[in-house]
Amino acid sequence: MPAAVDSSLLPARATGAAARLVAAHAGEHALKLYGGWFCPFVQRAWIVLREKRIPHQYIEINPYRKAPEFLALNPRGLVPTLAVPVGSGRQAKAPRKRRPLYESVIICEYLDEAYADERAHGPALLPPDPYERARCRLWIDHIGNKIVPAFYRLLQHTPAKDYSVEEARENFLGHIRTLVREMLEIGEERSDRGGGDEEDGPWFLGRAFSLVDVMLAPWAKRLFLIDHYKPGGVGIPAADQVSDERDAQIWARWGRWFDAVVARESVRETWSDNEQYIAAYQRYAEDTTQSEVAKATRKGERLP
Numbered sequence: 001m002p003a004a005v006d007s008s009l010l011p012a013r014a015t016g017a018a019a020r021l022v023a024a025h026a027g028e029h030a031l032k033l034y035g036g037w038f039c040p041f042v043q044r045a046w047i048v049l050r051e052k053r054i055p056h057q058y059i060e061i062n063p064y065r066k067a068p069e070f071l072a073l074n075p076r077g078l079v080p081t082l083a084v085p086v087g088s089g090r091q092a093k094a095p096r097k098r099r100p101l102y103e104s105v106i107i108c109e110y111l112d113e114a115y116a117d118e119r120a121h122g123p124a125l126l127p128p129d130p131y132e133r134a135r136c137r138l139w140i141d142h143i144g145n146k147i148v149p150a151f152y153r154l155l156q157h158t159p160a161k162d163y164s165v166e167e168a169r170e171n172f173l174g175h176i177r178t179l180v181r182e183m184l185e186i187g188e189e190r191s192d193r194g195g196g197d198e199e200d201g202p203w204f205l206g207r208a209f210s211l212v213d214v215m216l217a218p219w220a221k222r223l224f225l226i227d228h229y230k231p232g233g234v235g236i237p238a239a240d241q242v243s244d245e246r247d248a249q250i251w252a253r254w255g256r257w258f259d260a261v262v263a264r265e266s267v268r269e270t271w272s273d274n275e276q277y278i279a280a281y282q283r284y285a286e287d288t289t290q291s292e293v294a295k296a297t298r299k300g301e302r303l304p
């Protein structure tokens with residue numbers, strides 16, 4: 001088992017907007033989110049709880065400490081971890097036992113399905129059509145298995161690595177480009193079907209905010225860390241500086257998505273002050289952190 005790495009260096013709790021959210025959800029509730037303010041995987045679950053206005057209790061824990069009570073809920077010892085009341089979410093007022101769930105994607109899908117009453121919780125975050133739903137999952141997979149690992153590979157780049165920062169950046173941007181190409185195609189399919197006159201939305205699916213947007217939002221918010229710590233920064237080209245026409249469309253579309261996602265209320269509400277992230281991620285930027293994600297990135301292994 002890893003030592004109590006990093007734990008003492010983290011600021012202990014959320015600040016800013018996220019601190020207000022934590023305070024508003026400190027009261028006892030059968031549905032509990034165990035989270036860490038700094039964690040992008042937690043932010044995914046938090047965003048869904050906010051989007052769907054799901055009553056819950058937020059409990060800040062330090063996942064690096066691996067407390068036995070925490071490991072009893074989640075043997076992987078990672079946040080987010082959700083404790084779901086027996087008899088399911090809203091109905092169970094005084095549950096005797098809780099059922100744990102973990103893995104951010106699984107938690108988000110569970111919340112979307114378990115709180116499906118549109119009048120209380122708004123529209124579903126995955127489309128009703130099975131093909132379109134599966135297509136969203138395909139791009140959620142792309143985010144989790146391509147974009148997110150490439151983000152850490154870039155953030156953890158140091159001059160000692162056997163790859164250059166330019167290579168890490170190109171790799172990261174390439175995976176973003178692939179996702180945005182799909183966003184453009186979805187928009188083009190819509191205009192082919194005759195929906196072209198409608199004002200299209202900025203989200204992955206156009207007008208409907210979905211779990212695909214949720215899955216990438218926390219890393220979009222953290223891109224400034226790459227600008228802060230890495231030479232050359234993220235390096236997203238300005239759309240008007242790109243000569244290739246398709247590339248210009250791609251980066252303009254990315255800009256529209258990015259501006260919308262960082263302004264989304266649920267994303268802002270789950271965000272602490274920028275300086276806290278700069279402090280917390282310094283060990284990633286120096287490649288000294290012993291978090292499971294960082295260790296896997298260092299070894300070139302699949303993320304936990």
Ligand SMILES: N[C@@H](CCC(=O)N[C@@H](CS)C(=O)NCC(=O)O)C(=O)O
Nearest residue numbers: 039041063078079103104291292304
């Ligand atoms: N695949 C997991 C990853 C969660 C994860 O890595 N969480 C980090 C915090 S950002 C954690 O709990 N780290 C504890 C550790 O590395 O020991 C998910 O999607 O929920």
